[in-house]
Amino acid sequence: MRLGVFVCHCGSNIAATVDCAAVAEAARAMPDVAFAADSIYTCSEPGQEAIVAAVAEHGLDGVVVASCSPRMHERTFRRTVARAGLNPYMFEMANIREHVSWVGRDKERNTAKATDLVRMAVEKLRRNRPLTPREFPATRRVLVIGGGVAGIQAALDCADGGLEVVLVERTASIGGKMAQLDKTFPTVDCSSCVLGPRMVDVAQHPDITLYAYSEVAAVSGWVGNFEVSIRRKATYVDWNKCTGCGECIKKCPAKDAPDPFNAGLAPARAINIPFPQAIPKKAVINAAHCKQLTTGKCGVCAKVCPSGAIDYAMTDTTVTEKVGAVIVATGYELFDPTVYGQYGGGRYPDVITSMQYERMLSASGPTGGHVVRPSDGREPQSVVFIQCVGSRDRHIGRPYCSGFCCMYTAKQAILTRDHVPGAQTYVFYMDIRSPGKGYDEFIRRAMEEYGVRYVRGRVSRIFPKGDRLVVRGADTLMAAQVQVEADLVVLAVGAEHAPGAQELAATLRVSIDEHGFFLEGHPKLKPVETNTAGVYLAGACQGPKDIPASVSQASAAAAKVLGLFARGTLASDPQVALVDPRRCVGCLKCLKTCPFGAIREEQGRDGAVRALVVETVCQGCGVCCVTCPQGAVQLQHFTDDQILAEVEALCRTPLPTCG
């Protein structure tokens, strides 16, 4: 076997703390190494061409590149060696950047460590075998989880691209947070006028199946062939019959149900349609508040419903859908401001959240678009906005910037002037972050044209004084304590991960970050992918985002899905388990441990039972290999032999062998 080793400087990223020439020199003495060189940028075009040329010139059978993480460039280099005429699996990487040069400070030790990593890679490569992927058919359908603006965009883009879409929304209507907004920044255009038509498009698209009031219960399978079970929660209203006329709502005597759409500003009836533009526009009974369902004494809605749609006996049902890809667009949740006792959220009625204020500004909201104090219904003359409530505060585990609060606060301050001419508006802020298109201009307009008073500093305390509120804080630009009397205080709450994100992540086998947002495949280069093939991210489920960013990412996710299916078939990863029929004794322990059900029982021609791995189902975890008492299952590309060869490369004494 003739191997080539290429040690990358990565400019000065590696070369600054690793003697790359010395590593290449040491590699020349390693078994089977016929060629070794160091190069400035191995991944660049000339760098890759040098590999192709060296393979031809030195008749190489395999290549080791010592550079960055294989999670970064393994695929790039596999393609390079394939271009050179080798099997792409005759390639190994030694990670001497992320794991050596960037974390070690001592050049001599780094060089020794890098040499060890190259030796491990060479020893592993000496035992590699050529592997070939198999083609398998993919189900050209996509599941979109979450019907906010990101989910809507992704669903429409996929459907317009010719895919069948299954859209699952947890609440009774699509629209998400954007549907609750009155206006959007920085254009101050009407939110539902922008979103409404898109929601209707979803409802009317022949290739989109919408499951509202439903949740993803389980996901099995793998890219190209997922099977999803969706729990359709009982609405107690037959949606095939319900016309959305609203007669039931008018007559329902239970008037104390929560109304999440109006952010708790006003109660709702036990039977309700979330908002006038809801899609689907169907009624849902809140079982916990329905008198018929809790006490058995009511039944008014069933009596008044002109289409006989009410069904108190309804139960949850489950449907199963087959899809080839999944887009997660579950969005975010708003921070609960009662965590900050000093602001009095939840205690003083005139301290409200930004979303409650938004509902108040909306003509379709509970106050008909009138800005009033919840305590006495008076129009406030002085409104104080407090930014970063639940953002940029590591004491409460929210060290990140939520990204959009600066902008929506400016919008709400501007709108306040439109609703209550002459009202004084104050904004307490830490920094203003307005990097989007037209954003900084918008903030400036709030300050200059609308006279919004921006005070830079934290608010320490809010307390009542008569029927008003006193907001006490610091003005760090004036280096002074300030105190403002307010009729209404609006807390600009930040974003946090959606409830249930962790459970959904576990169901989908993708990761979440330390704050509960879904983790992208790579922060720079795979912003919409996850580490699970076929699962993509759109919108604020990946981190706080405003509408344009959510929509862009949703379209990107749709493009990824369309790209995935563009070729008709998918190639399976050949790094799968393989049973050696001569060793297998048919105990089927592997079959029981495989998390994917990838192992089948098979009867050989000699009549004996053996295990057989189904190549396209196997995900290559290797759990079965450790289970098998016979050592009969081996994971291709990560065989016992290969892993032990790496271990041995690090050892002082040769590893004990069998027999």
Place this chain on the structure above:
Amino acid sequence: MPDPVADLRIVGFLCNWCSYGGADTAGVARLAQPTDLRIVRVPCSGRIDPLFIAKAFYGGADGVLVSGCHPRDCHYSEGNYHARRRLELFLRLLPALGIDPGRFLYTWVSASEGQRWQRVVADFTARIHALGPMPRLRETDLAAAACHPVAPGEGA
């Protein structure tokens, strides 16, 4: 060659998705770590045969570190549970094999936990330095580790 006193040999088995990613994250953030550890990348912590660890010790490793995805966070949904069961058992077996259990650690680090990874490496390396180089194991001990059915050079 590394200085035998300053640099000890620590073999790390890391799953590709969480911990290897976490080590990458630590690297990208330039979080300084001691150089003793060398990482073997495996797809899943469930791929780690306790015998790999035993063999590493018999081959002269001074410490072995295994790190996988946090419980419930496994890329293969349950591989890390298999790992936990096997390694818990293996941990109790170590004294019988003549290996100080302090030389072995298995833990969980996710792809976003660069700082946690830095701490794990620093703490474990310090612990191994405190224990010093691994004493040479006797031939009889070696025989005990030689029971794995797949001989090097054979494989699939």
